[in-house]
Amino acid sequence: MVKYLLLNFFRSKVHPIGLALLLVSGLISLEIGSRFLERVDRVSEKTAIHQQESIARNVSYFNKEMGNLMYYLRFGLENETPRLAGLSIGQRDVYPSIQSLTVRNLEEQRYATDLVNPLFQLLGNMDFSFVLIYLFPLVIIAFGFNLISEEKEGGTWSLIRSQAHSPLLFLRLKLGIRLVSVLFVLLLLLITGKFYLAIPFDVPFLIFGSVSVLYVLFWFGLTWLVVSFQLSSSQNAQVLLSLWVVLNLLLPAGINMLQRWFFPVPEAMSTVIQNREGYHSQWDKPKEPTLQKFYARYPEYQSFLHPKEADFSWLWYFAMQQAGDDEAAVEVEALKNKLDSRVQLAKSLSWWIPSVHTQLSLNSLSLTDLGNYLHYLEALEEFHEKLKAYFFPRIFSNAPVLDEDWSKFTLEKFRDQPQVNWIQLMAPFGLSFLLIWVWAGYNFKKSGIQSIQKH
């Protein structure tokens, strides 16, 4: 039976065209991913070289005062991009992959981002995850919406029912062929992507593949559920396309709205203002309180003193910069917590929405989600503290600039690890499969096309 189902499947023009469409758009998405990774690599390489050159140049100009030099020097921390990000670019196109920091106040530097072509932001990237989440379901719908109704409308259904021991088995095989053909294209794309983008064959890649397969299974399941109601072809198509719009467009937009509604972040603006006020106002204030605050924050520097009656010292200057960060600290914490709450909200809601769950999972595995960016922001904080801890004593004691081995300050990398929680990854799919299985089974049983066991 399978042989003839296959013949029939491939002889109709719709199916090979649908599969070819998926394949071509998938290959284009791999090319887009490859260009993205190339750009990231290029930026990383250039930044590393630029950092060395810039340090060397500044050292040659400003080698009298350590404090003066450190006003200018920038040190980069790269948010390392895994190769997997080529399949799911996520928010990496908006957030910078490298931030270069001075030891001055952090807050002003932290959110300085690359310039992004707004046109790309508008359209988003047609990366592999886009093709998977938006285009695969459309082809699955086209393949399955008339699974039963085409037999009824084409007049073959009565003959099938009278011939087949189990019409349900026939339907399962028919859908199974469609499933296998789509999975074949998916696997072909994943394997091509693995080699084309040089993605390591590791646990995150395997999970990425599994989630993709589960997502395809979900849409086949949904199609199976819809056809189990045995409506007409046009009704099935309407229902399935509506589901596509709801699951892939409306609900994600709704979640985005809820995130903004529940966790508005006025702190984004006020942090910057407070930070600026925090240190700019110091110029007009007596220097002693600023220094006292600084000593309270870093007792280890108490031995360094501001020269009495002096208008300026690097100790006071960096203490004043620190005051800016300290002033904004509460707001910064609030901002981070709220962004984290947004991530958590989306995660919780996605339990019930497989499309959103898939997008979040793929981005999280590829380290291209907001969660990764928040980790990176924290890493930047630590990096900044580390720089300060190293340079502050040298600045305050005005250590000789030329005694320092500047070549050791290369571009540093922050390597985030995807958090793999199997239950959280698989359970939402499990839930939807269970619902579909029970509901569709009930529908088929009610309509009399039930599975008939062979004796």
Add this chain to the structure above:
Amino acid sequence: MIEALQLSKSYGDHLALKSLDMNIQRGEIFALLGQNGAGKTTTINCFLGFVSPSSGDALIDGISVKSNPQETKKALAYIPETVMLYPNLTGIENLAFFSSLAGFSYEEDQMKAFLAKAGLQETAHLQRVGGYSKGMRQKVGIAIALAKKAKALFLDEPTSGLDPKASNEFSEILKELSAGGTAILMATHDIFRAKEVAHRVGIMKEGQLVSQLAASDLTANELEKLYLKTI
């Protein structure tokens, strides 16, 4: 072989079948006559298991359709009024597919023999069904039924739309099958064909079998008069 026991089917308030009793022996051809809506198709659908009766039972080879549909399905074959097939498959492939649904697997020669016996010209065997006429599809339908080697054959208006020659060939095949022991229930509007082929003729009206008689007792004209009087 084909037996209805007080078979009734209602759709809401409407009674489509009212306590139908009927018994068709091995090798017997029974023609059901009646107007549209008289209950002929419902009767056949009850035997096929497409429709579950409200009360009473339909039996095939002594087995109840209601309680053991998978067994009765093995024993029956069905040719619908208009045989629809897969246009992208050839005649032979369609036959092979529908036979495989029923669990049969035939060699190409055997399938060609079935098609030839059903009267399909050999040049058409390897052509796609998309280009077939209604009569040619009907013949593939017959071949599918032949290949199932069923004990009971159900036909719903099998000759409607067939040209006289094809109809005639079809009658011959039915006679052959009946000689081989197949019990045949045929719903039809074609009084002449019914008289020609069937051993017995039943006339249905409003869900009831109002008269049953041996086809040999009457001429076609007498049968037509009786039919018009009955309905």
